[in-house]
Every structure is written in structure tokens, then in C-alpha cells.
Amino acid sequence: MRLVIVGAGFAGMYAALSAARLRDIEGVSPEELDIALVSPEPVLVIRPRLYEPKPETLTAPLQEVFDAVNVTYVQGSVEAIDTNACTVGIRDAKGEQKSFQYHRLVIATGSRLFRPNIPGLAEYGFSVDNIDDAKALDRHLKELAKLPASAARDTVVVAGAGFTGIEAATEMPSRLRALFGEDAGTRVIMVERGGAVAPDMGEEARPIIEAALRELGVETRVEAGVASLDRSGVTLSTGEHIEAMTVIWAAGMRANPLTTTIPGERDKSDRLLVDACLRVPTVPGVFATGDAARAACDGNGNYALMSCQHATRMGAFAGNNAAAELLNVPMRPYHQEAYVTCLDLGEAGALFTRGWDRKVEMVGETAKATKREINTVWIYPPMPERAAALASADPEQVTKL
Numbered sequence: 248m249r250l251v252i253v254g255a256g257f258a259g260m261y262a263a264l265s266a267a268r269l270r271d272i273e274g275v276s277p278e279e280l281d282i283a284l285v286s287p288e289p290v291l292v293i294r295p296r297l298y299e300p301k302p303e304t305l306t307a308p309l310q311e312v313f314d315a316v317n318v319t320y321v322q323g324s325v326e327a328i329d330t331n332a333c334t335v336g337i338r339d340a341k342g343e344q345k346s347f348q349y350h351r352l353v354i355a356t357g358s359r360l361f362r363p364n365i366p367g368l369a370e371y372g373f374s375v376d377n378i379d380d381a382k383a384l385d386r387h388l389k390e391l392a393k394l395p396a397s398a399a400r401d402t403v404v405v406a407g408a409g410f411t412g413i414e415a416a417t418e419m420p421s422r423l424r425a426l427f428g429e430d431a432g433t434r435v436i437m438v439e440r441g442g443a444v445a446p447d448m449g450e451e452a453r454p455i456i457e458a459a460l461r462e463l464g465v466e467t468r469v470e471a472g473v474a475s476l477d478r479s480g481v482t483l484s485t486g487e488h489i490e491a492m493t494v495i496w497a498a499g500m501r502a503n504p505l506t507t508t509i510p511g512e513r514d515k516s517d518r519l520l521v522d523a524c525l526r527v528p529t530v531p532g533v534f535a536t537g538d539a540a541r542a543a544c545d546g547n548g549n550y551a552l553m554s555c556q557h558a559t560r561m562g563a564f565a566g567n568n569a570a571a572e573l574l575n576v577p578m579r580p581y582h583q584e585a586y587v588t589c590l591d592l593g594e595a596g597a598l599f600t601r602g603w604d605r606k607v608e609m610v611g612e613t614a615k616a617t618k619r620e621i622n623t624v625w626i627y628p629p630m631p632e633r634a635a636a637l638a639s640a641d642p643e644q645v646t647k648l
């Protein structure tokens with residue numbers, strides 16, 4: 248029997264570990280149940296940190312962790328899924344194609360930034376969505392440092408004032424000063440189509456974010472969209488033109504397009520709708536998890552967000568349940584009642600809220616210490632040691648906050 252997991256993000260990694268944990272508990276050998284994970288590289292990309300400098304350091308190795316728990320790592324990208332024949336078509340790094348049979352499949356292919364068809368965006372827009380884009384932005388900023396100071400060189404526009412946009416914008420003043428010098432006339436401007444920054448953060452948290460932006464000198468333009476980009480900068484829907492050689496697009500995510508090849512229902516972000524055990528109801532044997540799935544977190548109408556926090560725990564439940572179906576033991580319905588947000592605010596500290604109504608629990612340096620702990624310890628893979636790695640993937644314990 249073979250369980251195939253597609254994707255080595257937070258969800259895929261925990262799906263593999265959790266399936267291996269259940270296999271171990273049930274006393275089943277890796278020969279009887281092969282757990283195979285397919286991804287382009289055997290690394291976890293630490294996506295939540297990609298707004299930081301040195302993005303090339305923001306991956307963690309996975310091969311040793313998988314070896315420690317007898318998970319078969321398969322290098323490549325899944326290009327096609329045949330849910331009738333129960334096969335995945337994989338293209339490896341050399342361009343060679345192979346087909347892999349599965350008995351259960353977990354789709355954990357994550358999400359990617361959605362870039363609308365705005366003139367100039369594809370050519371001139373940067374992002375912090377994936378490691379290649381983050382490296383390209385970092386290289387670009389270092390190249391700018393070699394140019395003479397000018398309004399365009401010294402100005403960064405961040406489009407989208409959600410979580411990612413805020414973290415990218417609030418990190419930028421110190422990042423620019425380090426590159427352009429303390430006295431450079433740097434400007435960071437956030438552009439938001441809605442009526443306020445941090446549209447999802449609520450009335451208690453938003454003033455804290457707005458105060459942080461003021462403290463850092465980050466300007467905002469609300470009720471303004473990006474109309475076009477060109478070499479000189481960006482033109483907003485309000486008619487304002489901002490000279491800027493750096494425009495970071497941080498508005499809107501979609502599930503990885505592989506989800507569209509599964510004959511199941513999807514939400515407006517292309518996430519597959521899943522049942523309580525994270526199965527795609529219309530396709531036997533297929534589970535979806537992490538950013539690729541829309542799952543209810545509780546009985547109160549809350550649904551998992553595209554977040555590391557949800558992806559990690561959803562991954563552990565999906566892997567456990569896919570293995571449980573094969574081993575004929577009861578599955579565990581996914582549930583995640585606790586929800587926190589920890590938003591980095593650059594040199595202005597951080598903001599920690601608890602609950603779906605986002606009650607502010609910590610601000611400033613205290614919240615920043617927690618953010619550091621989350622970003623440098625909690626979200627990293629477990630040690631490549633069998634017992635510890637298996638124990639880390641108990642679905643009921645993963646991201647218990």
C-alpha cells in the first residue's frame with residue numbers, strides 16, 4: 248500500500264510525520280505501508296519569514312527527518328493527477344516523467360500569490376511570496392544601493408495592507424537604512440484598496456498597527472488600488488503617481504493550481520472543500536490540507552485560514568487520517584478551536600492577539616519576543632530523531648496554543 252503526499256510545506260511535512268506516527272503506533276512496517284512525499288526540493292521553505300533580509304537562509308532541510316521516520320522522499324513536481332487510475336504524474340529535476348500509484352493521496356501543495364492582470368505588474372512587481380521572489384527582491388534592493396540616491400530609488404510601495412503587506416512594509420525602513428545608509432531619504436508607502444489598513448484585524452488591534460506605522464514613518468494610501476506600474480513607479484486608481492523602483496505586490500492568495508485538476512468543489516481562493524476528516528468528498532481516497540483546503544475549524548462557523556498555524560495542524564490530521572483509512576483504524580475529525588495572530592511590526596515590535604475576535608494580548612517587545620520564538624523555533628521541522636519526530640506529529644498536540 249502506498250500513501251502519497253504532494254508538497255513539503257508545513258502541511259505536507261506534518262502529514263508525512265503524522266502518517267508515519269500512526270504506522271508506528273499500529274506496528275505496521277514501511278514495506279507494508281509506504282509513505283511517499285513528493286516535492287521539488289527536500290526542504291521546508293520558511294514562508295512566514297520571507298519578508299526578511301537574507302532569504303537564502305530561510306529553508307530547513309527535511310531529508311534527514313524523513314529518513315529518521317522512514318518516509319520515502321521523491322524529488323519532483325506533480326504535474327497531473329488521475330483520480331480514476333489513482334496515479335500521480337511526476338516530473339523530476341532532470342525533466343524526466345514518471346507515474347506513481349497511490350492508495351491514498353494527500354494534496355498539500357499550498358498557495359501562491361495571485362497577480363491580477365494589472366499593466367506592468369508582471370514586469371516590474373516584486374513579491375515575498377516564495378523563496379525565488381524573495382531572493383529576487385533582495386538582489387534588487389542590493390543593486391539599488393549601488394545607484395545614486397533619488398526619490399525612485401529610495402521609495403518602496405507595498406500593495407496590500409493585509410498581514411503579509413504589513414510585515415513587508417514595517418520591516419522595510421530598517422532594511423533600506425542598512426542598504427542605503429542612515430541618512431537616506433527612504434519612503435515606504437502601503438496602498439490598500441479597502442477603507443483601512445489591516446482590514447481583518449478588527450477595531451482593537453488596528454490602532455496599534457496604525458501607531459506602529461506612524462512610528463516607523465510608513466505612509467498609507469487607503470481606498471486606492473494599483474492601476475499600473477512602469478519603470479518610473481506606480482500609478483494609483485486615485486490618479487496619484489509615485490516614483491518608486493520597488494513595488495511589492497502583497498494582495499491576494501490562491502491555492503496552488505494543482506487543486507483545479509481535482510474534480511471537487513472549490514472556494515473562491517481555489518481551495519478544495521473538504522469534510523471533517525479532510526477528505527475531498529467527491530473523490531475517494533483523496534485528502535486535501537493546509538492552504539490547499541477549506542476546512543471548518545470548529546462548530547462556530549470558523550474556517551481555517553491560509554496560515555502556517557492552520558496548515559501545520561491540518562497537515563497532521565490529514566496524514567493521520569489518510570493512513571488510518573488504509574490501516575482500517577478510526578480517523579480523527581480535524582478541529583482547531585484556538586486561534587492567535589502574531590504580527591511583526593519591524594522596529595515597532597509586534598502584536599499578539601488571541602481568538603477570532605482578535606483580543607490584544609501582547610504588544611511591543613513582549614510580542615516581538617514571541618514572534619521571534621515562533622519564527623525561529625516553533626515553525627521549524629523537528630530534530631531528525633525518530634521518537635521526537637514522531638511525537639511532534641500527534642494531531643491533537645500540533646499547534647496547540
Ligand SMILES: Cc1cc2nc3c(=O)[nH]c(=O)nc-3n(C[C@H](O)[C@H](O)[C@H](O)COP(=O)(O)OP(=O)(O)OC[C@H]3O[C@@H](n4cnc5c(N)ncnc54)[C@H](O)[C@@H]3O)c2cc1C
Pocket residue numbers: 253254255256257258259285286287288293294295296297298323324325326355356357358375376377410411414503505536537538539553554555556557558589
Ligand atoms: C511573507 C509571508 C508571511 C507569512 N506570515 C505568516 C504568519 O505570520 N503566520 C502564519 O500562520 N502564516 C503566515 N504565512 C502563510 C504561511 O506561510 C502559509 O499559510 C503556509 O506556508 C501554508 O503551508 P502549506 O504547507 O499549506 O503550503 P506551503 O508552505 O506553500 O508549501 C507547499 C509545498 O508544496 C510544494 N508544491 C507545490 N506544488 C507542487 C507540485 N505540483 N508538486 C509537488 N510539490 C508541490 C511546494 O514546493 C511546497 O513544498 C505567511 C506567508 C508569507 C508568504
